[in-house]
Amino acid sequence: MTQEIAVLSAKPDMAVESPPVRKVFVKTYGCQMNVYDSDRMTDALAKDGYVSTDVMEDADLVLLNTCHIREKAAEKVYSALGRLRDLKKKKAGEGREMMIGVAGCVAQAEGDEILRRAPAVDLVIGPQTYHRLPEALKRVKRGERVLETDYAIEDKFEHLPAPDKAKTRARGVTAFLTVQEGCDKFCTFCVVPYTRGSEVSRPVAQIVAEAQKLVDAGVREITLLGQNVNAWHGVGADGEQWGLGELLNRLTRIEGLARLRYTTSHPRDMDDSLINAHRDLPQLMPYLHLPIQSGSNRILKAMNRRHTTAEYIALIARIKAARPDLALSGDFIVGFPGETDEDFEDTLRLVETVGYAQAFSFKYSTRPGTPGAELGDQVPEDVKAKRLERLQALLLEQQNAFAQACIGKTIDLLLEKPGRMPGQLIGRSPWLQSVNVDAKSSQIGDIVSVRITGAGPNSLFAEVVS
Ligand code: SAH
Ligand code: SF4
Ligand code: F3S
Numbered sequence: 001m002t003q004e005i006a007v008l009s010a011k012p013d014m015a016v017e018s019p020p021v022r023k024v025f026v027k028t029y030g031c032q033m034n035v036y037d038s039d040r041m042t043d044a045l046a047k048d049g050y051v052s053t054d055v056m057e058d059a060d061l062v063l064l065n066t067c068h069i070r071e072k073a074a075e076k077v078y079s080a081l082g083r084l085r086d087l088k089k090k091k092a093g094e095g096r097e098m099m100i101g102v103a104g105c106v107a108q109a110e111g112d113e114i115l116r117r118a119p120a121v122d123l124v125i126g127p128q129t130y131h132r133l134p135e136a137l138k139r140v141k142r143g144e145r146v147l148e149t150d151y152a153i154e155d156k157f158e159h160l161p162a163p164d165k166a167k168t169r170a171r172g173v174t175a176f177l178t179v180q181e182g183c184d185k186f187c188t189f190c191v192v193p194y195t196r197g198s199e200v201s202r203p204v205a206q207i208v209a210e211a212q213k214l215v216d217a218g219v220r221e222i223t224l225l226g227q228n229v230n231a232w233h234g235v236g237a238d239g240e241q242w243g244l245g246e247l248l249n250r251l252t253r254i255e256g257l258a259r260l261r262y263t264t265s266h267p268r269d270m271d272d273s274l275i276n277a278h279r280d281l282p283q284l285m286p287y288l289h290l291p292i293q294s295g296s297n298r299i300l301k302a303m304n305r306r307h308t309t310a311e312y313i314a315l316i317a318r319i320k321a322a323r324p325d326l327a328l329s330g331d332f333i334v335g336f337p338g339e340t341d342e343d344f345e346d347t348l349r350l351v352e353t354v355g356y357a358q359a360f361s362f363k364y365s366t367r368p369g370t371p372g373a374e375l376g377d378q379v380p381e382d383v384k385a386k387r388l389e390r391l392q393a394l395l396l397e398q399q400n401a402f403a404q405a406c407i408g409k410t411i412d413l414l415l416e417k418p419g420r421m422p423g424q425l426i427g428r429s430p431w432l433q434s435v436n437v438d439a440k441s442s443q444i445g446d447i448v449s450v451r452i453t454g455a456g457p458n459s460l461f462a463e464v465v466s
Helices: 002-010 032-046 071-093 104-110 112-117 127-141 165-171 204-216 244-251 272-280 297-302 309-322 341-354 381-406
Strands: 022-028 050-052 061-066 099-103 123-125 146-148 174-178 221-225 233-235 241-243 259-263 287-289 327-334 358-363 410-418 424-428 434-438 447-455 459-464
Touching: 022 032, 032 050, 032 061, 032 104, 032 127, 032 165, 032 174, 032 221, 061 071, 061 104, 071 099, 071 104, 099 104, 099 127, 104 112, 104 127, 112 123, 123 127, 127 146, 165 204, 174 204, 204 221, 204 244, 221 244, 241 244, 244 259, 244 272, 272 309, 297 341, 309 341, 327 341, 327 381, 341 381, 358 381, 381 447, 410 434, 434 447
Parallel strands: 022 050, 022 061, 061 099, 099 123, 123 146, 174 221, 221 259, 287 327, 327 358, 434 459
Antiparallel strands: 233 241, 410 424, 410 447, 424 434, 447 459
């Protein structure tokens, strides 16, 4: 077989058959795990001749990689599908075919309901079966409307291509790497255990190989991802059970990998080895996203978070003792069923006590199928809105105070991409802030020492110190 190919390709007049160029437009909603998945899907399609386009109208295939976390997120998908239906019709009138696929958590949660509600959709594919995407598209080409939402028995990561060098370069000097998927925590408000399934950890060797590939392509910073990333565990090269702390340790041995981060963590899974990693590994950035959701023990219990505010505060004290310059970010939900004014005041108090460099906060959104949806005592929308406004004002105040406190400091900056002004680059501080600095584009990927000179609403300003 090999010989045959050699003979054939030796003939100068025989063109090597390559698939026709087709264009895919991927729209990503939701969390970083979807960003990672969208890239993997694009990579999987590349071998069938698909190239990415930023222009939806040019696409032969439009893929929506969706999020189901709140009602609004899911609604967005159906309005996007309405617009796509019209585009598909218009293109068909011009004799051009356009396939529409829905991937991600809405695909997993709603499955054939999408095919029923949106007749223009050709394919619905859940996050556990992305490696079957090329095959599924072939079925669409044969005229089928495809639903792929079973939990695959095979390991999808073994079948999904790792990012290649050219694509990784184009994506920049920072990269995501999913190490863990799914969640067994079953917080009563959350759809993730239903859309992403139960917890699965990728094996050490697979992760190390992918990280090495990224670094070989010029990546300087890797963020390990998981719905519950610090629940990651696996058998290490030494035959021992490893947790995320040991995995981070192993990854620091990759030469050229300057920075590591991980997200999102659950407070209950912050073990000693992970805390020690914050103490021992200079590559591990001093920034931790550690959501608590509420500052009321009563509500934490109703949410099934399975820890108290005192335990959370004590945990943070331990991590900060290990890494004193650590800054925190968090997630909050206001208006969980039964949340009283006092419960909400407890949340404000907790935020005052902890002090966040950044945080995300949301009104509770009832998700069908979760235990929270069955609870009485739902909080009225206007009450939720008022609470959210107060919480966000406090969190913004803290974020600004954190940025102001950076002024005058000299920090390491990873130069990532061109800035808005010519001669300017944007870099990331250790605490994930965007920082504008005058630098040459040839310096992208370098880590430079800068002094912070000012703070705007969403970014900092700095000058390089020699
Ligand atoms: N695994 C992470 C969270 C993933 S979802 C953790 O354990 O914290 C991201 C955030 O969305 C959550 O932290 C929560 O603040 C928010 N969220 C999840 N379900 C929600 C809902 N039903 N309504 C409002 N916000 C929600
Ligand atoms: Fe959802 Fe809770 Fe799992 Fe986070 S830990 S993904 S909030 S169920
Ligand atoms: Fe959304 Fe699914 Fe992520 S519901 S937040 S895309 S895991």
